[in-house]
Amino acid sequence: EVQLVESGGALVQPGGSLRLSCAASGLTFSSSGINWVRQAPGKGLEWLSYISSSGTTMYYADSVKGRFTISRDNAKNSLFLQMHSLRAEDTAVYYCARLGFKGSSYWGQGTLVTVSS
Amino acid sequence: EVVMTQSPLSLPVTLGQPASISCRSSQSLVYSDGNTYLNWFQQRPGQSPRRLIYKVSNRDSGVPDRFSGSGSGTDFTLKISRVEAEDVGVYYCLQGTHWPRTFGQGTKLEIK
Numbered sequence: 001e002v003q004l005v006e007s008g009g010a011l012v013q014p015g016g017s018l019r020l021s022c023a024a025s026g027l028t029f030s031s032s033g034i035n036w037v038r039q040a041p042g043k044g045l046e047w048l049s050y051i052s053s054s055g056t057t058m059y060y061a062d063s064v065k066g067r068f069t070i071s072r073d074n075a076k077n078s079l080f081l082q083m084h085s086l087r088a089e090d091t092a093v094y095y096c097a098r099l100g101f102k103g104s105s106y107w108g109q110g111t112l113v114t115v116s117s
Numbered sequence: 118e119v120v121m122t123q124s125p126l127s128l129p130v131t132l133g134q135p136a137s138i139s140c141r142s143s144q145s146l147v148y149s150d151g152n153t154y155l156n157w158f159q160q161r162p163g164q165s166p167r168r169l170i171y172k173v174s175n176r177d178s179g180v181p182d183r184f185s186g187s188g189s190g191t192d193f194t195l196k197i198s199r200v201e202a203e204d205v206g207v208y209y210c211l212q213g214t215h216w217p218r219t220f221g222q223g224t225k226l227e228i229k
Contacts, residue, residue, distance in 0.1 A: 061217045
């Protein structure tokens with residue numbers, strides 16, 4: 001069974017930093033491009049970032065470019081999202097997801113990030 | 118970026134009746150390899166999203182055959198032939214042809 005388990009969500013002050021993690025199991029992680037997607041309370045889904053299977057190619061949404069950094073450790077089957085300069089509008093549930101345009105799709109259960117003073 | 122526009126945003130449906138959701142993209146979603154990377158996701162209340170349809174019309178394993186996807190170019194549709202209670206939730210289209218990836222705003226399906 002494929003599992004993506006996010007962690008690291010917390011309450012953080014505006015301007016602060018946070019690092020999210022996603023632990024993968026049950027899939028060939030090193031062969032999978034993976035994404036971060038978020039969902040603000042009561043709102044829709046927003047794609048944030050993608051990293052290729054090898055970790056050499058990354059893409060970002062304009063809303064997080066320059067503030068968030070995606071990375072991965074294939075030896076540990078882990079995905080990360082380093083977030084800096086957090087704003088109230090970054091408050092959301094953050095999902096790691098394989099979106100599945102060319103294969104299966106998998107989503108984690110999400111981790112909640114709250115940016116508030 | 119490619120803007121994905123869904124309609125309607127709210128969809129009240131009587132049990133057993135059909136439902137249809139439109140998703141339009143601001144640019145063609147045909148990729149250079151000839152494929153069209155348009156997925157549909159369902160998000161039930163309190164759950165993570167689940168993919169229903171990939172590449173416009175391919176149903177995922179375990180997805181009831183009352184769900185179908187169609188369309189081409191910039192115009193796509195998700196249809197439910199007979200709505201059941203378990204179909205309540207929000208439906209999203211997502212394009213995977215262009216960067217950045219973009220979702221539609223979501224269509225909330227409820228039982229009338």
